[in-house]
Amino acid sequence: MATVPLMSRSVRETTEFRHDAPLWIAQVMQATAQARGISRAALVNDILGEFCKLRLTEATLIQRMTRGNPDIAEVLTEGPEA
Secondary structure: OOOOOOOOOOOOOOOOOOOOOOHHHHHHHHHHHHHHOOOHHHHHHHHHHHHHHHHHHHHHHHHHHOOOOOOHHHHHHHOOOO
8 A cells, every 4th residue: 555645735634654662652552542432543643633733833933923034044054143
């Protein structure tokens, strides 16, 4: 089965997301999912969804607060000001 790149504009709404995790994390995740009566995948999606919402809120705030300030490329090439 072919996977779709994460930023692709295809019709597919999901992609496989796998990784190795320390055993204790997997055990807590499994126990939490069972306690809530949901799958571990649903729990991971809830956690990642909240994380991403926070990052998008943070990025939006940074973008709004720095509007009109030097371009990020300019800041990165010059380094921090003394």
